[in-house]
Amino acid sequence: MPRPTRQSPERGNARIRLLEAARDLVRAQGFAATTVDDLCRAAGVTKGAFFHHFESKDALGVAAAEFWAETTTRFFEAAPYHDSPDALQRVLDYVAFRKAIIVGEPAEFTCLAGTLAQEVHASAPAIRDACGRSLFGHTATLEADIDTARRERGITGDWTAASLARHTQAVLQGGFVLAKAGNDSGLARESLDHLDRYIRHLFHIAQDAPT
Amino acid sequence: MPRPTRQSPERGNARIRLLEAARDLVRAQGFAATTVDDLCRAAGVTKGAFFHHFESKDALGVAAAEFWAETTTRFFEAAPYHDSPDALQRVLDYVAFRKAIIVGEPAEFTCLAGTLAQEVHASAPAIRDACGRSLFGHTATLEADIDTARRERGITGDWTAASLARHTQAVLQGGFVLAKAGNDSGLARESLDHLDRYIRHLFHIAQDAPT
Numbered sequence: 001m002p003r004p005t006r007q008s009p010e011r012g013n014a015r016i017r018l019l020e021a022a023r024d025l026v027r028a029q030g031f032a033a034t035t036v037d038d039l040c041r042a043a044g045v046t047k048g049a050f051f052h053h054f055e056s057k058d059a060l061g062v063a064a065a066e067f068w069a070e071t072t073t074r075f076f077e078a079a080p081y082h083d084s085p086d087a088l089q090r091v092l093d094y095v096a097f098r099k100a101i102i103v104g105e106p107a108e109f110t111c112l113a114g115t116l117a118q119e120v121h122a123s124a125p126a127i128r129d130a131c132g133r134s135l136f137g138h139t140a141t142l143e144a145d146i147d148t149a150r151r152e153r154g155i156t157g158d159w160t161a162a163s164l165a166r167h168t169q170a171v172l173q174g175g176f177v178l179a180k181a182g183n184d185s186g187l188a189r190e191s192l193d194h195l196d197r198y199i200r201h202l203f204h205i206a207q208d209a210p211t
Numbered sequence: 212m213p214r215p216t217r218q219s220p221e222r223g224n225a226r227i228r229l230l231e232a233a234r235d236l237v238r239a240q241g242f243a244a245t246t247v248d249d250l251c252r253a254a255g256v257t258k259g260a261f262f263h264h265f266e267s268k269d270a271l272g273v274a275a276a277e278f279w280a281e282t283t284t285r286f287f288e289a290a291p292y293h294d295s296p297d298a299l300q301r302v303l304d305y306v307a308f309r310k311a312i313i314v315g316e317p318a319e320f321t322c323l324a325g326t327l328a329q330e331v332h333a334s335a336p337a338i339r340d341a342c343g344r345s346l347f348g349h350t351a352t353l354e355a356d357i358d359t360a361r362r363e364r365g366i367t368g369d370w371t372a373a374s375l376a377r378h379t380q381a382v383l384q385g386g387f388v389l390a391k392a393g394n395d396s397g398l399a400r401e402s403l404d405h406l407d408r409y410i411r412h413l414f415h416i417a418q419d420a421p422t
Contacts, residue, residue, distance in 0.1 A: 118391055119244070173385035174382055193374075
């Protein structure tokens with residue numbers, strides 16, 4: 001999942017400001033390295049305000065993953081990749097859109113839910129599960145277009161729409177890891193080129209397919 | 212990258228014991244959450260011994276990524292996927308081998324370098340770069356087989372061996388993130404099935420290719 005780095009208009013809301021601070025700090029430095037003091041400082045709120053809204057740092061972690069799911073859902077619903085009348089084109093436009101928004105620093109374009117899950121998978125199951133709902137809730141939004149494209153084009157390969165939708169997310173998440181390890185956002189875009197080529201092969205529209 | 216969870220035979224070596232403790236604790240709970248005390252306790256060494264071997268926790272982080280690169284290099288060199296006389300088969304056997312070793316808990320089968328890079332990409336460039344050397348050093352070992360397979364089979368697609376090698380790593384790393392977020396190792400294996408199918412399409416041996 002991507003982006004949303006813009007700050008909410010309702011800057012008066014301490015809870016939202018803390019969730020935005022968590023989104024940005026955790027993507028930059030991870031969850032364990034981000035203290036409650038860091039979050040309060042970034043959000044411009046007191047520690048009292050923090051514990052008024054969240055009973056613990058872990059509760060803030062769960063809420064941050066849920067806030068990520070809500071904001072990215074709105075972001076993707078408004079994105080232009082839904083516009084084509086052709087279902088396969090919408091799937092390819094999704095991949096192109098994901099590639100187009102990989103710009104700037106990793107802390108800006110990478111996924112809060114993936115980063116959080118990577119870190120807390122064994123130590124904070126409630127946060128991990130909130131991350132899972134965000135990631136897999138997003139992949140589920142791709143399934144209808146993939147299924148329609150399969151039907152429209154008579155594709156009968158031994159793979160499902162749900163599985164290909166999850167694979168798009170795996171390629172994105174892995175591309176983010178490579179971009180971070182190599183300090184080069186081009187590494188994430190490169191893997192989306194492979195994903196685009198894979199989908200074209202699955203639907204038999206690849207240019208280097210046998211003739 | 213994978214596995215090595217077995218403990219070194221030379222349990223008398225405090226440095227090795229600390230590196231093994233880092234490998235296991237960081238994969239389970241992350242780098243920031245792992246304290247020097249945690250590492251000393253798991254390795255059965257004193258804090259004095261820790262700072263005799265490593266001048267800081269960050270220095271341990273760099274050494275842990277380098278230890279990971281060394282041990283996984285030996286592990287993959289000894290793996291059976293090199294045995295086929297056919298280069299494409301060796302590439303497919305690599306993917307099958309990576310799938311076969313995804314068993315147990317994420318802390319056992321996931322990649323120290325990917326996890327570390329995900330967490331410290333912006334806060335500890337020296338650790339990040341050691342992770343990058345580990346990840347991309349491993350992908351480079353796949354390039355010769357992919358190149359040979361392209362030549363042997365007359366493949367002229369608009370992709371390079373280096374790029375496909377990196378993509379295999381992206382799919383692995385992303386599969387690990389999904390396995391953690393979904394608390395299901397099958398999610399990592401599922402993405403490797405897509406990778407296997409993609410490579411077969413690239414080399415025109417996919418069973419659901421057009422006839």
